[in-house]
Amino acid sequence: MVDYHAANNQSLYSAGGQQTYMEQENDWDRDLLLDPAWEKQQRKTFTAWCNSHLRKAGTQIENIEEDFRDGLKLMLLLEVISGERLPKPERGKMRVHKINNVNKALDFIASKGVKLVSIGAEEIVDGNAKMTLGMIWTIILRFAIQDISVEETSAKEGLLLWCQRKTAPYKNVNDGLAFNALIHRHRPELIDYDKLRKDDPVTNLNNAFEVAERYLDIPKMLDAEDIVGTLRPDEKAIMTYVSCFYHAFSGAQKAETAANRICKVLAVNQENEHLMEDYEKLASDLLEWIRRTIPWLENRAPEKTMTEMQQKLEDFRDYRRVHKPPKVQEKCQLEINFNTLQTKLRLSNRPAFMPSEGRMVSDINGAWHKLEGAEKGYEEWLLNEIRRLERLDHLAEKFRQKAAIHESWTDGKEAMLTQKDYETASLSEIKALLKKHEAFESDLAAHQDRVEQIAAIAQELNELDYYDSPSVNARCQKICEQWDALGSLTQSRRESLERTEKQLESIDELYLEYAKRAAPFNNWMEGAMEDLQDMFIVHNIEEIQGLITAHDQFKSTLPEANKEREAIQAIQAEVQKIAQYNGIKLAGNNPYTTITPQSIDKKWEKVRSQLVPQRDQALQEELARQQSNDHLRRQFANQANMIGPWIQNKMAEIGRISIEMNGTLEDQLTHLRQYEQSIIEYKPNIDQLEGDHQLIQEALIFDNKYTAYTMEHLRVGWEQLLTTIARTINEIENQILTRDAKGISQEQLHEYRTSFNHFDKVRNSFPCLTLCEMDLNKGDAEFARIMGIVDPNNSGAVTFQAFIDFMSRETTDTDTADQVIASFKILAGDKNYITAEELRRELPPDQAEYCIARMAPYTGPDAVPGALDYMSFSTALYGESDL
Secondary structure, eight states, X not given: OOOTTSTHHHHHSOTTSOOOGGGGGGTOOTTSOOOHHHHHHHHHHHHHHHHHHHGGGTOOOSOHHHHTTTSHHHHHHHHHHHOOOOOOOOOXXXXXXXXXXXXXXXXXXXXXXXXXXXXXXXXXXXXXHHHHHHHHHHHHIIIIITTOEETTEEHHHHHHHHHHHHHTTOSOOTTTHHHHHHHHHHOTTTOOGGGOOTTOHHHHHHHHHHHHHHHSOOOOOSOHHHHHTOSSOOHHHHHHHXXXXXXXXXXXXXXXXXXXXXXHHHHHHHHHHHHHHHHHHHHHHHHHHHHHHHHHHHOOOOOSSHHHHHHHHHHHHHIIIIIHHHHHHHHHHHHHHHHHHHHHHHHTTOOOOOOOTTOSHHHHHHHHHHHXXXXXXXXXXXXXHHHHHHHHHHHHHHHHHHHHHHHHHHTTHHHHHHOOGGGSOOHHHHHHHHHHHHHHHHHHHHTHHHHHHHHHHHHHHHHTTOTTHHHHHHHHHXXXXXXXXXXXXXXXXXXXXXXXXXXXXXXXXXXXXXXXXXXXXXHHHHHHHHHHHOOOOOSSHHHHHHHHHHHHHHHHTHHHHHHHHHHHHHHHHHHHHHHHHHTOOOOSSOTTOSOOHHHHHHHHHHIIIIIHHHHHHHHHHHHHHHHHHHHHXXXXXXXXXXXXXXXXXXXXXXXXXXHHOOSOHHHHHHHXXXXXXXXXXXXXXXXXXXXXXXHHHHTTOOOOTTOSOOHHHHHHHHHHHHHHHHHHHHHHHHHHHHHHHHTOOHHXXXXXXXXXXXXXXXXXXXXXXXXXXXXXXXXXHHHHHHHHXXXXXXXXXXXXXXXXXXXXXXXXXXXXHHHHHHHHHHHTTSOXXXXXXXXXXXXXXXXXXXXXXXXXXXXXXXXXXXXXXXXHHHHHHTTSSXX
């Protein structure tokens, strides 16, 4: 090989300055003959060079002066190396057709600025070897050497400088080592340079030629023996061969650059696909949880007992404290992930991500809103159901007490009314029996109210769907039937006594008076005993104080009642006095009544000494409980009245921080995270308030006049506060991503924010109406394009993130589908398709397989087996068509 560092450089290039391909007429004098050795070298080199291009079109030449005579393969060669179409060739075989075809080729060469001297179409058609070789050399200079540029030198001088630069680190590049040095410099794994022998130039050259042909796709253009055995090898053959090495290695560098670009694009696309899959899974899981939870919250199946309903309320509290908070965090994280993904897609010039049907952020928000509505309705139903069961328990106990009292009173009454004692009684006894019956009727009428109360309570229990209504109804029915029977028997006995009364005249008026006064008084005491033992339920201090006032009024009537008791006892004493005075032996107790003085005194003592104090104690205990409930209300209200305004102030401060834009984005992010930490540190106050709220619910307190805040309102406010600060932090993080990706300075970002805030009528959004007013002069088409970028979903508002994306995109270079297509074309060797083997050779394994799996087969006219369509694949990466 020629040593470009030694004196041979002077033989290849003149020392007097640059020499261009347009001065070749000096080298191709038609009257001079070529050196036979040079001609041989040129034939081999030029033939190999032409075939390296013609094989792309599926053909080749064997004899350089014969195969170009008809001009057809000459025109084809020019089309392949230039990438342009020549005029349609003439297919005739006559000499004139051949001359016309060659002239078309020569005219094309001349159109590229090449001055052809002494080369005519006739010489080429006649097979003039010298002229044919000269023409090919001119083509090689123009299309293979002219565009070589190294450090402001071009063409042959540029090629020489390239060789010098690439072999400079190597010593002793004579003796066939120069070609090996060029290969080792670019592909060191192909040649073990240190093992080459300096004293064996033929072996060194053959090694370089074989490696170049096998691994670099450079055909063997020279014979080692010709170069070593010739004192001065042909310069043109050497330059042609070396130019192939230049283009092979410069093409590899371009391929590496193209591969890097493709790797970058594919890496971004793969990362975005992972983010999309993560979003879809998280959204699906959250929606599935909501779908399972809502039916549970909408279940209104009532329970029979208070204990079962209390357990339902406890389950609901567990849902609020344990199950729901992680889902609130998942929902917030889902929105953050969605916004981050959209930002990355915009930054990488990809179309916006559209989740699967039913999994949009708006769908999740709608499902969440439905969940919260079901949750609120479920809590209200639980509390109302507990109130209903409490009312039912109270009514059922009251029914049982009144029924027991009535059944105790009616016990034996039917037997008494059906006895025939009047048939053998004396007149006085008959009169006594009649009076006694009248007293019984009075007693019976007094018990009418109790029976009606029992029936009314049973009816109310039925209306409230009391679980044990059948037994209540059966007992009430039995009482009513017995009451009707007592009424009939009473009427029948009266009639019998009145028939007998005409025969009997004696009656003891004093006993009668006693009986008449004792019966009402006894009924009053029984009613008082019943009232004093009656259960009560109240919900506030005012109600219990009303009961205490009523009880005090009752106690104030006791002195007057005692006077009545003493008067009744005086009647009985008068009877005893008259009998004793007149020596009358009483036959027994008062025939008109069964109420004895002893029973009256016993009941009176029970009312005065036992039931009244017990009632006093019960009312005072209930008063103390209501005072404790009032304390719980005040305790909750004090905390709620502080936390409510605190949450509102924090929401306002977050809005102010996100608008003012003080300091750098990193400063704002640090400030917001510190602010977020201060909010999180406030969480114990919320937990304390939840504890107070639980105490209120456990005490069955359903109202609070000391505050307008409810726990539900404060929970929603707290969750909105956490979500707002998280969204604001995410917005700043996305702005940092945009700034770093787009190269936006802090001053530019501040200017964007100032302009945005000027038109921002809704915080962090840029109303479309205002944008319309700003861009009316841009025309409908341009405005539609801008709106398609900044508001792809036609929401009617432009976020600050979309605003800065648009502003930066106008001045920032980003990868485009055309750039990716051009990169694939380089890897494909200028073909319109690429093969799997080429992808695996140029790209990393995972990204090569990614492309192979997604590229469609190429169906163009020049398709070969295994060809892949990289153009449609590249446009699909940017959303311009479907894979």
